[in-house]
Amino acid sequence: MNYRHAFHAGNFADLVKHAALLQLLARLTAEAGPLTVIDTHAGRGLYDLAGVEARKSGEAEAGIARLMAAPDAPAEFAPLIAAVRTLNGGAAARRYPGSPWLIAQALRPGDSYLACELRPDDHGALRELMKARRGVRTLCDDGYAAAIAQAPASGRLLVLIDPPFEQRDDYARIVETLAGVRRRNRAATALVWAPLKDLETFDGFLRDLEDQVGAPALVAETRMRPLTDPLKMNGCALVLLGAPDDMRPALEAVCSWTARTLGEGGEARVYSV
Template sequence: MNYRHAFHAGNFADLHKHTILLAILSALQGESEALAVIDTHAGAGAYDLSGEMARRSGEAQAGIFQLKAAADAPAVFGPLLQAVLKINSGQPGDLYPGSPLLIARALRKGDRYAGCELRPDDAILLSKTLAPYANAKALEADGFSTAAVQAGRGGRAFVLIDPPFERPDDYARIAETSRAVLKRASDAVLAIWLPLKDLETFDAFLRAMETVTGDLLVAELRLRPLTDPMKMNGSAMVMIGAPASVDTAAVEAGDWLASRLGEPGGRSRVWRA
């Protein structure tokens, strides 16, 4: 795959995804003695926003740097902002933590994390990122086929699915993986990230997921109307088994991102299906 998350690290979609991810993780740690967190497409784990790929896209400048400079950012962004501050040793630096580092740093003694990454170069970087954390490991593996196996190895399963959407079957594989995880661990929680380009693709995916479970929480963020399918016009988090407290966090994060980073016609919506 050619996709590299370093081009997009720290963009508006990361702010949406990571804020909701940390809210889910915190809520689950209040409910469960031990968690087994599985990240199907982990990437390198951390990113330098001053690097060539990030500078070429410029997406972080319209994302995390806008959030850090905002005086009116709601408290829901606090855990993410603290994590960004920590990776930069308390200074206003250019490093940004991906989901593997955000999760690894939040693990309790009884929790575990497995991050899957197929790109050999990113898998090596992921291993280095996770090296200081004894209960976090990197797997050079297909996360879709690995998720259900990992979910059945003890602890309540929490699965993050965040593929690059370069393959036409990614949407179908998400539904298949979700079904397999729930068959192996019925109390599993899943958080699925999606790009929003056109309404037809999004609606079709939601219809497919409704055949998997009747317990969906959808957090939809549109920065602009879904009129140009060649652009990423927004992002969404589709969650299964999300604790009730996550609804409020998703509303607060989405509303601020839509109003501060979006264009006229942008909006945020959170609902349970």
């Protein structure tokens, strides 16, 4: 796999994904009882925005840098902004937290987190970053298979699926993984991130989810531009299974601000399927 998230860390898609993840974690950790989190594609966990990759793409400048300077960002971004400020000691955003850093910060005593990363070099960096964290394990393995094998049969569970979409079967494997996880634990919550290039691909994915998983889902689309060129990443989408009742307004606020403020004729759509 050639994908390196260091080129894309802190871009608009990360803002949507991580703001939504923190909103979801806040709701899940407000409830009594231990929470298990499984992250199928964890990455390195921390990214240097002053590094060669980030500077080459410029995506962080168009994403997190603009969010941190925005006077009108909705309150739903506040936890992400606070996390970035804490990570950088209040200074300008030179480092950006990946999902492992954010999840580990949100864990309570008794909660647990399994972070899976297939690339040995990225897993090495992740393992080093997480080594002092209580309740955290890392695994250098296929995250799809690990999610099914490691999902607890009972109790509260959140599965985060955020693949690089370099493989032709990623959409099929997401559906397969969610079906397997929910066979083991019917109460599982899942948050899936996907790129938006063309609606035919994404709508087909949603149909497969409905047919094979059968759980109602909340879908949040952040369309950064009209979906006229399927070769471009025209936006991103989140699919949330087992969503808390009050997640929809949070997703609407995050996606709408990102599409309008950072996009080019962008729009947001949040709906149930």
